[in-house]
Amino acid sequence: SFKPKVADIAERFDFPLVRLLFDIERRGVKIDTNRLHEMSKELGSEYQTLQQQMYDMVGYEFNIGSPAQLGEVLFTKLQLPTTGIKRGKTGYSTDQKTLDKLKGQHPVIDLIERTRELAKLKNTYVxxxxxxxxxxxxLHTTFNQDVAATGRLSSTAPNLQNIPIRSELGRTIRTxxxxxxxxxxxxADYSQFELRLAAVLADDKDLIEDFNSGVDIHTKTASETYGIPLEEVTKDQRRAAKVINFGVLYGMSPHGLSAATGMSFPEAKKFIDQYFELRAxxxxxxDATLKQAEDEGFVETYFGRRRPTPDVKSSNFMVRESAKRAAANMPIQGTEADLMKLAMLKVEKGLGDLGEQILQIHDSILVECPKANAEQVSELLQTTMESIAKELPVKLKVDVSVGDNWGAL
Incomplete structure (x- = not known):
């Protein structure tokens, strides 16, 4: 029945973690406030310079933070094309999707994107x-176990799981x-964790074998999908394979693949169709997960953590599609979350006085330790985390790095 399973999950994963999360929150993570004050001045100065460049380009001053004024600049003053651009009560949209469509149409677009990034990073983080x-x-964050429906930890006040990593500017904040x-x-960071777990849950023997033999999974996927030898795979083809390898777990559509890679829509559709032939x-x-969501009203992780799925039957198309994507991904992301909790508990047990866990970021653990212990701690993290679930048929791989600051890792 349902209740004993809930109790079992709570007793195995969630309850034991409470004390550890308390300790992690209490320890906190050190920031270099002087470095952040310097960065604030640098970002502020660059923002002013770029803002003036935009004013000179356009011919007058305007408020970049006002969608109405920005829309006026882009579509009335500069007369950029409005084909495919959403229009609301206050005028045309100026969101990121719009800027993506307008890329290359005028140099002001790049300046708008850069100033937005500067303002966001300065105000939210620096x-x-x-x-x-x-x-x-x-800094002392609060970790929540009961916010994400997948069982993943979330972090608030401040959210330290969301410190930027994608852009070079964002990464400097981590320093x-x-x-x-x-x-x-x-x-210590699990490599391709969700994809390895997807291979296990789907019982994809070819993918499991690829992981266990250590081949580059994205190059292999590109080679098989495009029907070309491994050594002929280009960087762009590997990138497309990487996008779809991860994106497919979140229900990526041809539109999504097209936007992420620059492929045309027909190319993206063909690529996804070929991918699913390969990854049947x-x-x-x-498909089986979605059927369970509809028939039984829930989906579950490898260990039995359940997520109710009432919205997969919603009469509202957007709500229904969003619920389907969440349901399809839950067993994978939820299993990852369960294993991360086990990993944190085992790492804590092994660390003793060698060092302290100070952060968990979805598929990685951050430890602070004396320099003299770095090698021992690195080895312990790798060994413990890679052997967390010996019953799984796929090898887990953990990348470990050491540095004086988070940005160097």
Missing amino acids: DALPELADEHGR AFVAEPGNVLVS PIRKFI
């Missing part, structure tokens, strides 16, 4: 984080997260 640090310069003098940070077990698994 200026805000020092205000939240304690008297020792450490302000530092170890205490005499200490280092050690990061994953297609079958996703």
Whole structure:
């Protein structure tokens, strides 16, 4: 029945983690407030320069933060094309999707994107984080176990799982997260964790074999999907395979693949069709998961954590499609979350006095330890995390890196 399973999940994963999360929150993570104050000045100065360049380009001053004024600049003053651009009560949309469509049409587009990024990083992180640090310069987040329906941890006040990593500018913020003098940070990161778990849950024997033999999974996928030898796969083809390998777990559509890679819509559709011929077990698994969501009203992880799925029967198309994507991904992301909790508990047990866990970021663990212990801690993290679920037929791979700051990892 349902209740004993809930109790079993709570007792195996969630309850034991409470004490550890308390300790992680109490320890906090150190930030270099001086570095952040310097960055604030640098970002502010660049923002002013770019803003003036935009004014000179357009011929007058305007408020970049006002969608109405920005729309006026783009579509009335500069007369950029409005084909396919959404229109609301206040005029044409100026959101990121719109800017993506207008890329290359006018140099002002790149400046708008850059100033938006500068403002976002400055306001959300660079200026805000020092205000939240304690008297020792450490930030104390709150980890929540009961917010994400997948069982994943979330982080609030401040959200330290969301510190940017995708852009070079975003990554520089991570350099302000530092170890205490005499200490280092050690990061242990599961490689292609969700894709390995998808292979297990879908019982995709070819994919499991590829992972276990250590081939480059994205190059192999590109080779098989395009029907070309491994050594002929180009960077762009590998990138398309990487996007779809991860995107398919979230229900990526041809539109999504096209936007992410620059492929035409027909190319993207053909690529996805060929991908699912190649990865038939994953297609079958996703279909079976959606059927369970509709027939039984829930989906579950490898270990039995359940997520109710009432919205897969919604009469509202958008709600229904969103619920289907969430249902298809839950067994994979939820299994990842369960295993991360087990990994954190085992790592804590093994660490003892060698070092301290200070953060968990979905598929990675961050430890602070004395420099002298770095090698021992690195080895312990890798061994413990890779052997967390020996019953799985796929090998888990953990990448470990050591540095004085988070940005160096």
